[in-house]
Amino acid sequence: MATQNAPGKNAPLRRERILGLLAIATLAAAWWIGLQLENSGIESHLRELWPRADHFEKTTAGFYAAYSDLKAKQLIGYVGTGSASGYGGPMTVAVGVDLQGNVQGIVVLTQRETPVWFRKVADSGLISLLLGKNYQDPFRLGQDVDGITGATVTSRAIVESVLRGARAVAGDQLGLTLPAQASSRINFGLPEIAVLGLFALGYFGHQAKFKYTKQLRWAAMLIGLVALGFIYNLPLTLSSINKFLLGFWPPWQTNLYWYLLIGGILFVFAADNKNPYCQWFCPFGAAQECVGVVGKARSYSSSRYRGLFAWLLRGLVWFAILLALLFRNPGLTSYEIFGTLFSLMGSSLQFILLGLVLVASLFVKRPWCAYLCPITPIDEFIRMVREWSLEQWRTLRGNEKRSPAI
């Protein structure tokens, strides 16, 4: 009987696996198309960088010399590029530099910042402030350059990429001596300590003999809410996942927190098939549970629409990742409302959505996690792949044992 029922029981699982494979195939195709379409060509911006020049010549890879007089070939400066890590990935800037090493023109060639925030920084006049600066200047936010409050990462990426472009021209083309660069320090501070501590709490909380799991879970949630939410605003978002999928791996020295968080989650998943983050220290999950305590919220699962809700969310997340890979912009489709709550930053739509979710949290336990969070389908997908791989491994081992030794 059991064997007769098996194919029917396995049909939804098989369908899920086929759809999972299709999702991966379409995402890989989007990644490849995005790579082909990416245009970071400097040539079309040369005139913008050096309006006085009427002739450009390519010197070495990535550099152009600018001449003011075609016949006399009067050299007036160079064009080079510099890159730095922004909020959504690498940012590349083309810089026009005169013969004394002063910045004369700046054009952002590629950037992956959240559109609203990049526009805010661009409109703030930060780029104009950098014009006229010399390659020997420190280019430090808050010292010789004013950044934009709330968009520090984007401001810093612009400033650093201009500095790198100016110094590349000064060193490679002008033969000038570059100031000694401070080696990049490993960024290990309170967020890194907090995330390690939270993983440790989760580990102890999951021990079979431990009696106070519930209390420990609440402690972890409150620490997550305060530290990773309200103080540092560092929850796991779709943007961080897209960034890793696109291969925009930021320097580990300055982004240790993200490596610890994502690496730790994947490690626990692989070893124990448990998600250590969502139920234990996701700051937005904790915020919903705190609201839920006020309204005595309870877990609610609609047996009628459960499948519809799950597939709507899976489709939405697939679409959001697809667009991010196609446009090679991790932050483009990061629709979460975490920053809206923890930093009060977001569009009007995000504030409406936040209000809706918080009201729903009064009655239903964690409505965002159940119906809207992009991490939920990713979690399900990782579990499915893990289970499938283990199944294949067991089958392979079983076949090896059955087959006679040669």
Added chain:
Amino acid sequence: MANPPRERKAQPSDLILLLFVLISMALVIIELLSNLLSQLVG
């Protein structure tokens, strides 16, 4: 004893939940599309 029927009629709470999910999804999709438009325009 007969087993209870598997499919049941939608309860009012199911419909409220459905409304919440659909409105939230609509807001998310509008947000995604507006970000996409910003990227395409500028």
